[in-house]
Amino acid sequence: MDEDLTRMTREELLDEVSKLRQAIREHRDCSGHDLCWHHPALWSLLPEKSDPVPVVPEWPAFMRGCIRYRQSLDEQAPDAPRSDEPYRK
Template sequence: MIAEVLRLRAGIREHRDSTGHDLCWHHPQLWGLLPERVDPQLAVPPWPKFLRGCVAYRESLGREQAEAPVHDAEYDEKPR
C-alpha cells in the first residue's frame, strides 16, 4: 500500500509542477491532497497557442477515444 501511495503522490506532483501546454487543467483541490504545501508557479501560453493546444487535445481524444460518449454542455454549465 505504501508503494501505491508513493506512486499516486508522484503522479499528482508531476501534474501540479507542470506548466505551459503540459498543464491542461488547474486543479488546486487535487494538489491540496499532498502533504506539502506549495504555491505552484504557472506559465500560461498566449491565447492563440493555448487554443491550438485545446484543438489538438480534442482531436487526439477523437482519435484515441472515438467511442466515448459526448458531453454536450457548455463549459460553465453544470452536468445534466
C-alpha cells in the same frame, strides 16, 4: 521526498491511500467542460505545501493546445459519447 510514508502506521497509510484514490476518482470522473480546469485541490493532497503558479500560454498557443487535447480524445476515446452542451459558468 516521500519519507513521511516511512513514519506512518498501517492505518495512516490506508487512510492516505483511500484519500488519494478518492481524489483520483474525482479527477478521472470529470467530463465535458470540467476536463479543462486547473486542479489545485488535487495537488494539495501532496505533503509538500507549494502553490506553484502555472505558466499560462498566450491565447493562440493555448487554443492550439486545447484543439490538440480535444483531438487526442478522438484518438484515445473514439467511442466516448459526444455533447454539444455549451459551457455554463
